[in-house]
Structure formats: C-alpha cells, structure tokens
Amino acid sequence: MTTIIAMTVGIFLKKNNLLWLVLPCVLTCYCVHGRSFRHGLHAIVLMLLIVIFSSWIFEWKTVIIRNEIILFGLFALSGFLVFKKMQHSYISDLTYVGVISLFCAYLFENTIALPHSGLDMMLGGAIGLIGSYVIFPVKLYSEFKLSLLPILHALIEYAKAQRSYFNVKSNDLTKQKYDLQILFVASGNNYPDWIYEPGFNPALRSGFRYFLIKIERVIELFYSIDLCLHDEKLKSIISILEKEIDVVIEKNQELLTIIYNYFSNKIMDIGASDYVSDMVDLEKKLQKHIPLQIEVLDISPEYICLTSLVKNLKNTREVLIDMLAALPNEN
C-alpha cells in the first residue's frame, strides 16, 4: 500500500521516472520491519550515497572497465550473501539495499539526474518511513504471536509423544523432532529473529526476548528429556518412576496448552490444577530409590541418568511456570 501511495505521489507530481521515488520507499519499508526509525534513515542515506557514487563512476570514459568492476562486485557480493545464507539482520538488510540500489543505478544510469533524483529518493524514503510507522504500522504483538503459535503447537505434540513413550516403548520421537526442525527451517523469516536485533522497539524488547529465550530453553530441555528416555542405562530402572514421570509430562503439556490458548484466543484458563504436588511426588520417589548423597550418586551412571531426567523435567516445569507468570493479564 505504501508503494501505491508513493506511485500516486509520483504521478501527482508529474515525475517522468518513478524509479527513484518507488525504490527507496520499498527498500525503507523492508528495512524498518520491527526495527527503529534510525535504521530506516540509515537505509535512505546508504541509497543516496550509492546514487551519488554511481553518478560519479558513470562519468568515467572507460565504459568496459567500469562495467566489469560493477558487475564483478555485484555478482561476488550477491553470491556471497546467498551462499552464506545470511540471516535477516541489520547488516544483511543494508547489504541487500546496497546491492539492489547499485543494480538499479547500473541499469538505469540515464535516469540519474542529480540533484532531482536525490530529492526523489528522500521523498520516497520519507513516504516509506511514514507509511511503516504512521499509516500502516507493523503490529509487532500480532506478528510475534503468530510466529510463536506453530512452535508452541509443535511442542505440545512433542510432549504428547513423550507421554506415549511409556505406553508404546518402541515409539521414538523422531517425527516430532523432525516437525520441530522443519518449523525452524521452513518458517525461515517467520521466526521472530528480529526480536534479537539491536534497535528493536525498547518498550517491547525485554518482554519479547524473555519469552523467546524461555521457549528456546524449553526446546533444549525437551531434547534432553528425549535423550534420557532413550538411554540404554535407564531402561532397567525407569519403571520405578514411570507413573510419576507420566503425570509430570502430562502437566507440562497442560501448561503448554494454556500458553498456546492464551496466544491464540486470549484465554487464560489455569483451572484448579496443581502444578507443584506432582513434582514433589516425583522427587520424593526419586530420593526413596536412589542415594541422597551426591558422592554416592556419582558411582552409578544409571542413577545419574535418572537424576538428569528428573532435573530436566523439573527445569521444564519451572520455565513453563515462569512463562505463564510473565503473561500480561488481558483483563
């Protein structure tokens, strides 16, 4: 929509060439996504510098050498960006802006007429900034929420599969793991990486980052639990805690579902569930069967493996409760 506004403004001002009005507008909108106003200004300044540089370099008499230098630079830089699979970061965004501006300057060198093109670029950039911040601001919370929902759903499925491990012993969690990996890979830019970027909205940053780090920790813990459950050493002694572990995983799944419902429907239904006693029961049972002293625990790998499993479950519970406590009350 911002691009259409820029085109309309260009037609209204009877501009012969819309390129240097529309291009800065599109690139500025791309750059300021989830970032500060300053980043948009950086992009505009970069584009201006490139156009000034291009108008200078196109004055050269030796056209062949000039073209070779520009083409080789563009090809090498773009190839590097593609091959290295650079993430959506501040530097990579500015590099993309630079590459595209240089491409366009090279293609349409005849259209560059300073200072008119420079003024057009500033106008286009300003429309892009106003469009991104005032007319169609990016709804950061909705975007954050939408990108978290598939991950939370995958984690619920993962917890379900962990529970079914006790019912069907041969069941492995490869599919759930695979789904989780696919989410990170296929979602690509959908994962809210931009929250980690410097310059991201300071008012929202601490809360969003807190949540993201907690979710990443839950994923790590799920992998660790999976590792313990499939450990050969544990197979002989896991039966002593089977019932308690099943209850704890079920409650963890419940907590994840509550968080999922909060993000999808804004419903916070904690109900009358008790999220402490099951963990206490598990720890008591563990202490009944394995030595309390850490020096003795060290002797048997089976005991350490079981302790590791219980510790991971306990940590998962703590993280999930922390996440739940951090959710703002909609009422």
Added chain:
Amino acid sequence: MNRPVTWQLILYMTCVLIGLHLLKPYFSSHQQPWFFLSTILFSLSSLFQCNKKNITLVTGILFILLLFLITPLSIDDYSQRIQSISIGFMLSLFCQLVCLVRFSHREFFHEWRYFLNNLNQLADDYFTCLLESEYGTHIYKYERRIHFSKNKIWYSLNKMNYLKNRNSLILRSHANQLIAILFSLGQIRYRISDHTVFLVCRSDLQNLQDAIAQCFRAQSNLSRSCSIELDKLNKAIKHFESTYQSVLQVTSPEPLGILLFIFDLYRLHNELREIDLNEYSI
C-alpha cells in the same frame, strides 16, 4: 538440485562470467544491462533453490516485472528486453547443467562436515557463556549468538534429511543424538547461578572447549580415525572431573548441575567414539 560446495560455486560463477563475456558483443548497449541482470538473477535464484527457497525465483521475476512497469518504453524495447532476459536465463541454466549437477554425489559428506562445523560453533558459544563473566548482564547478546548457531544446525540437518546416501540413515541418527547431547550440555549455564564457580575451573573449561573443537574438526573427515583427539577429550574430561571432586563439589552451591555436565561430556565422548569406530564409505 543440490547445494554446491565453495569450489563448485567458484567454478559456476566463473563459467557464468565467461559466458557473459563471450555473448556480450551480440547485444546492443541497451540490451546488455538486461542480459547481465537476468543472467545474474537467475544464477542467484538457482543457488537459492538449492537451499529450498523457491520463493526467491518468484521474487526475482517480480523484481524484473516491477522494473518493466516503472520504466515506460516502446514495444520494440520491450521485445528486445524479453529477448535479452531469455538468453540470460538460458546461459544460467546451461552453466548449472555443466557445473553443478555432476558434482553432487559427495554432497552428503560435505553437508555432514558443515553440520559438524555448526555443532562446533554451538559448543563454542555454550563455553563462551561459561567463560565470560558478563554473561549474566548481557544474556541477550549471548543467547542471540546461540540462537543463530542453532538455526544453522537446523538448516544443515534439514538438508541432510533430503540427501540420499548409503550411510545417511545412521549418520542422521548420530546427528540427532549429538544435537540432544549438546543441548543437554548447555543447560549448565542456567543451572549454576553463581558465575564465580566457573572462574575456579576456567583453565579446565578452556581445555574442554579446545578438545571438543579438535574432535569435531577431526570427525568431519570420516575416512580418518580421530582416536588421538578423542583421547585428548577423555583426558580433559577426567581432569575436569578431578577438579570437581576436589574443589567444586564442596565450593559450588549447585554441585548437581556440574555432575550432570560431566555426565553429558562423557555422553558426547562416547557418541563421537561410536561414530569413529564405524566405517563409512564416502
């Protein structure tokens, strides 16, 4: 098509550039930029496609269309441009057929090497959290680094899932196991609240970091045994364990976290030993 390794990419890019040079005289000065643009754009799109990002091809085509729309010209110019773009596309396709397809048979092992490098990076990031005292105050900076390392691991693992090889199934299961062990290993950064504990065993942690890095580097060459590196890792773990038993068990407020860390280190060692003992034909 599969993702090429660096030297294949250089060969491919060189072929495209030679093609551009050879065909350049056949185009007028107006057509040349469009020919260059389309060749480069389609060449880059093919590389994006290697990473399963078909969307880039669509974006590239839309970009060309947008340029068409905002620079009005006569019909003759349009037909000339279309001609230049089509020839550029064919040149890029020809170079792909010549340079990239033939060399893809060893790709699983290139990806495996890439995967181990990424694992090494993640292990390095975890150890940096333990070794640098400012982790507690700049937690987001370190977690961001860990997040991007993990992303790279997901990408290479996903890539390995698509590739077919005689040993791919067993190596994929090792890959999943290694990821889980590293994630478990990384839990120590949350489990030990007092960061001064790591200062006591700083040299041990550095030794462990180096030994793990050496193992991953050696392991990336599947045809060579890495028993020397594994022995070094075993020694480093044993040394850390003795420090734990003599000092950390008494001084640390949360000794269980360190005990589980040592347990995971042994798991990592055993997993790497298992990969080393098996023979994989490349």
